[in-house]
Amino acid sequence: MRILGISAFYHDSAAALVEDGRVVAAAQEERFTRKKHDSAFPHHAAAFCLREAGTDLSGIDDVVFYDKPFLKFERLLETYVAMAPKGFKSFRMAMPVWMKEKLFQKSMLRDDLKTLPGGRAWNGELLFAEHHQSHAASAFFPSPFSEAAVLTMDGVGEWCTTSLGVGHDNELKILKEIHFPHSLGLLYSAFTYYTGFKVNSGEYKVMGLAPYGEPKFVQTILDHLIDLKPDGSFRLDQSYFDYCTGLTMTNERFATLFGGPPRRPEQRLTQREMDLAASIQAVTEEAVLRLARSIAAETGQRNLCLAGGVALNCVANGKLLREGVFERIWIQPAAGDAGGALGAALAACHQFKNQPRLPLNGHIDQMAGSYLGPAFSPAETAADLQAAGARFTVVSDDEVITRTADALAAGRAVGWMQGRMEFGPRALGARSIIADARSPAMQKLLNLKVKYRESFRPFAPSVLREDVADWFELATDSPYMLLVADVVAGRRRQMTAEEQALFGIDKLNVQRSEIPAVTHVDYSARVQTVHKETNPRYHALISAFKARTGCPVIVNTSFNVRGEPIVCTPADAFRCFMGTEIEVLVVGNYILEKDDQDPALKRDYKDAFELD
Template identity: 45%
Template sequence: MSNVLGVSALYHDAAAAIMVDGRLIAAAQEERFSRRKQDRTVPWRAARACLDLAGLTMAEIDCLAYYEDPAMKLDRQMSMLATETRPQVARELAARIDPYRPFRALRESLGCDRPIRFVPHHMSHAASAFYFSGFESAAVLVLDGVGEWSTSSYGFGHVDRGIDLVEADRFPHSLGLFYSTITAYLGFDVNEGEYKTMGLAPLGKPVLADRLRHIIGWNEDGDVRLDLTYFDFLGLRRMWSPRLVELLGQPPRAGEEALTDWHADLASSAQSILESVVLQKASRVRERTGARNLCMAGGVALNCVANARLRQSGLFDDIFVQPAAGDAGGSLGAAAQVSRDLGSAPPVRRLRDVYLGPEYSTERDVIPVVRAANLPFGDFRIRPDELLDDVVRRLAAGQVVGWFQGRMEFGPRALGNRSILADPRVAGMRDRINGLVKLREAFRPFAPSVLRSHASTYFAGGEEHPFMLETVQALTDSLPAVTHADGSARVQTVDPQTNPRYAALLERFWSQEGCAVLLNTSFNQRGEPIVCTPTDALACFARSRLDAVVLGDVLVDVADVPPSLTASITARGKVSAFSDEPESGRALAVYELA
């Protein structure tokens, strides 16, 4: 018997997850509650939400599981400092710093006096993938920017023997940091803008790949080596040195500067290199482990184009990518690993959905918020079929609708519970939503949600894709709003068993419009987290150009939103449902702070 609270924090994408007797009960990212994008602080709000969902108090938690080893991380940080100062100064600083001090404060912030176990960063990623893959045994591949020291790791997981993991690449040699450097050069934010680089790539050609091979190389095993004269990972303002500017022949993009064909070519070139290295590494893992199945995690595993190429390669019979593959998912992996160590191994069962966050009642939570805003609303509590009919009519008429239902998703994707929906057949819909609703770059593609039973009609491959983690080719030109420049789409297949209401809406759209696909994008605007509460959803609705919002069984039409409310919310910038409370190979081993 064990109740384990997993935590990731203090870098980016802080999160919490709870496992009870090896079963995943809840997981959430702190940004959704604090309304600060990629919030790195102690995730006490997320932890509180997870405890509520588990029906536990902090006193009932047996152990905290943290997603990396702070002593190993400090070792890297001091080594980096030593290259810029005298080594003796770095050694003296390291001797005076207690790497575990922040975690005593973490326990205090969470109101918990239980021991903390520290799981190495890449082991947390590996556990988040393997223990939720449903495989009895599988190869494991972890790719990210950097953990403590490791930047890529591989190994083998077995349901009885656990995970054996070996470091493959070591900081500063990192595929993830290479890709992040190009992302920053393109003017996008690191740790958040890499998917923009991936989305820009199909608009260009990899004509700069030969130049980029001056700065990154890899051997037949996929082991990466960077020419560090082109990088500046200690820099406070940029990740590259002047040599990279000389090599590329164009200055880095600044701010909102217009994107050009050259920028698209640079993105395409970086993407082609990333895909080549991922395939080389996966081939090495297949050869060395002999495994027929593969599990992946780490930020690089969110590159859905590379994931698609890996599946198409046929190296493995089946591939499972952790849907929260970035650092937020480290909380999940740390909790799973510590649960296993305490004798509560997760069951051999594939993760089928990530609806792991809080849920809000129409009667108790939604209607009071709508009434407090003095908004007329349609109440469909006793006639839910009419609500679906109303939404289908609006979508077919070209409206854009906010869709707020059930438990909030965990991870970077909105999968039908905190989504903005539209008709994918409308040619100008992508530009409209990018420009007027989401307020984001015009090149950015949107994803399709499709009924699993109809997926093969519209998209190649035929596999199940519940988490938008791979691109596939569209088989029809009738879905322009969700088809990218290269004919691909980052598809989500929807199963009635995992999301019955969203599936019912798609079924209704199919029966009335002859289309089993909807455009699905996250319910937020540029620069803000996905909405969490009814208050967040209503605020985003009022600020944006959405035509309507559905909150549970309630529908609000934009025509009923007073201009005064829109102006008030726009002036404030955002609305939060929470008050401003205070912030309260190498062998990889788990350490404990008693």
Template identity: 50%
Template sequence: MRILGISAYYHDSAAAIIENGKVLFAAQEERFSRIKNDASFPEKALQFCLNESGLTFEDIDLIAFYDKPFLKFERLLETYYAFAPKGFKSFTKAMPVWLKEKLFIKQFIRKKIKELGATNYKRIPINFPEHHLSHIASSFYTSPFKTSAFLTVDGVGEWTTMSYGIASGEKGIQVLGELHFPDSLGLLYSAFTYFIGFKVNSGEYKMMGLAPYGDSKSQNVINFKSLIREHLLDIKADGSIKLNMKYFEYSVGLQMVNSVKWEKLFGVKKRQPDDQLQQNHADLAMAAQNILEEILIKQIAFIKEETGENNLCLSGGVALNCVANSVLHNQNIFDDIYVQPAAGDAGGALGAALACAHMKEKLHFNGLKTPFNVYLGPQFSNLHIERLLRRTKCKYQYFESKEDLIKTVCQYIAEKKVIGWFHGRTEFGPRALGNRSILADASDPEMQYNLNMKIKFREGFRPFAPVVCEEDYDDYFEEGKQSYYMLFTSMVKKSLRKDLPEDFQYFNLEEKRKFVKSELPAITHIDFSARVQVVKKELNPLLWHLIQSYKERTGVGVLINTSFNVKDEPIVNSPEDAYNCFMNSGMDVLVLENYVIVK
């Protein structure tokens, strides 16, 4: 049975195609449209999935959409009614869009696939698994587990903001409990993201990166946490929460919070996006991160007691918080925790298809024997690249041998050059890199700042992730959960760390950033943590060989590995995207498969 999965109309729209329960291809629309977090119908991603698999709409047995629009519309209507007349302005903006487009998704999908050439557009059944079911399926059916507990936490699906239960390869997915809108851990975290001046649904990872600049022992952070618990929410023993909606506007308004009340509560002005970050912002970010972790720990402890399962699958947008994931792992409540790299709404396309496949076909799932391979997007031929190079009339070097290519790239990295690395298929999900990466020397104290300012054009405090071969992980990092797709953090080995001054907490943010914290300063965050991507030879042999060759040359088996894009742009997808990003940034070298361009 061939199923086409679709997610769209909120953020991070995507398409995926599976056959008999096996994932063939998947891609986000933003990679094609070049619109960050593109929420539109995934026309290009859908066409890619069909073309690459050699299928047409006539070969598709079912289309799965990642949530239930009527349930979501019901939630909007009931919420507006409950808070009326407050929220009338938001209501007048939302309703025309829903009545024209979002409410009639089935008809809209049929119209779209007809425009894309489907002659059988009326025949293909369209199913609508619930939003959280799509999240759960995307995680469990790509996991190594035959059975596991699951926890899904995000902003909101239709009504649900958190759900838990048991997933089994034999019995399917059993939901044991849910938390409903407007009480939402994901929206609470997004509210702080908004107040600190970052963009909701894309800036949460910035707040996560800012949080370690706070001092958890400082009176400021302690006070902020106390105010959050006292005024913003009530935390139950099982990790469920009740928000004080007097402080929030997202249920009916056009903004996340009542800024006047928040400013009065915390004594901090709402930050505008271009305002300089202050210590107060870092302390508030740390308080929010700590509260998130506290709640999640309570939730998984309760889930362990309720289910008795040994393993846990995490999904939903909150599962992209790799710092919280590591805190949960280190609690040792479950033997193992699995997170799918596209844990947010993009992964909903994959999950919707997998959920329908297992329900319709009664497939027996025994857990994946090898790690889920997320290199599911487009790849490009040498001919395609040569055409680009001829059009641009740029000088390049072509390498017949991969060994010679790797040797040359290693030399450039050792010379402190920044490399745009493009090969193979595009990754699926924001936490999966290796084929569309920017690579650089991790031992250079200036590299972190230079990458942020001259290449990524983003905030100077932002950390960079390391990449290391599986065999060498223990040489550089303390024992922790090893992740092939940067979904957990690890601590840099104590023997590699530098001593911090006793008054370090009194430094300003920029001084804290500049201080050399380890022998790998470019990838060591302020708290000695790093969001490590571990490379398994079988998953990405070329990158594995590159790191090993660099280690043989320099004695260092770690590289900076950050996404191949600049601020506010999606990760590059095609050779054209990579070339444009290279030419419009401070990168020194571009590797397009076997072709190397040097500025």
């Protein structure tokens, strides 16, 4: 049985294909269209999934959409009616779109499906899962657990913003829900907006900014914005927000509470924004901990699965792990709306069609390392690079590892494109920019001259799984870069009294450990453990780097510049290579040196994409 899952029309549209319970392929549309967070119907992603399965749409039994548009419209309408006449301007803008398109989404989807290969011959069933059902299914069914508690948290689906459930074999039951307008995700997004970042895009910047600040506003948030109960349930005071009926996330009362108007995008960051980030991060962590404790006590489960946009908050995830509320935690790598496509397909497979789950294989999950996107053959790679005007050398498998490890040890930034593209927001060693984590200058260099992004943003380490406990306070798998852990004390550098007295962004240039390029200002790091079973070439590369340097840790950041989706094709990789100060590009077995390239192909890449 083949099932195609679709998420679209809000942000991060995607497609995923499941065959007899096995995840065959999954990808976000943005990677193909090169439009960040593309929300359009995922024509390219769906066509890729069909190719990967060796079929066209006529060979698909069911297509499943990741939420229910009528329920979402019901929520929108009820919200406007409840708050009338406030929000009439927003209502007037939203209604024509809903009346013209969204209420007829089923027929729109059928029309879109007809444009796919084999679409006109398809006579399967078009199904709809609920939004948080899709999130929960994406969390539990691919996990390595036969049974687990399941927690999903995001902005909002139809009505639900938070759900607590239990999965057992091929069954998944939702036990409790928190409904709109009370939303942990929307609360965090309100602070994303207020601190000057883009909602549904910049939340991870708030998380990265938090360690530069002091959580001075925690009590203000708890006293005025959120009534957080001991069991983790909560209510938000809507008099401070404008997201229900307005055109912004917060209002003047919110601004008065925090002492001024929202920061304008790209305006200089001040200590206030850093303190606000630290404060909302602390409140989010406390809410997640209380929810987790509550579901653990209620269900007696020792395993926890997480999904929804809030599950991408790897700092909160790391704190939850350290608290020991659950013995094991598994987080869906595509935890946001893109992963809803996969969840919808899995919900149809196991819940609607009652198909059994695949046999469990120890600690190995069913996500194949999240390497579920397209790969390119040597012939396709060569043709793509030649068409772009690239000059390259073809080398053996062993030489790929040798030359790349030498480049890293020499302090060079390397574009690394290998195998199948990652599904989800993180680069995991298939579409990555990699570098030496021991370099004190690397974080600044990569931010300013390669990624063209804000200097405060941290980089993640890729570390051999077998060596992780020697470098980080982490004794478990973290293959998807969704857990934050501290650098172990023995690898840290003692700071001087003057350095310890620094505040805010002045902390940035202080070297804190043996691996300063991946050590955040609070000694933390967003860790990716690299496993031989899921990415043998990346594992071999880091092993070779370790043999040269004694260090099994390298910098891993996504292969793109600010505002650009992660590269998909060899041509994408070459364009990014020529538009940045990446010095070496390795695509499959093809190695490209910047000095060998035609200078006329260099691009002004810094302003090529809309800022995120």
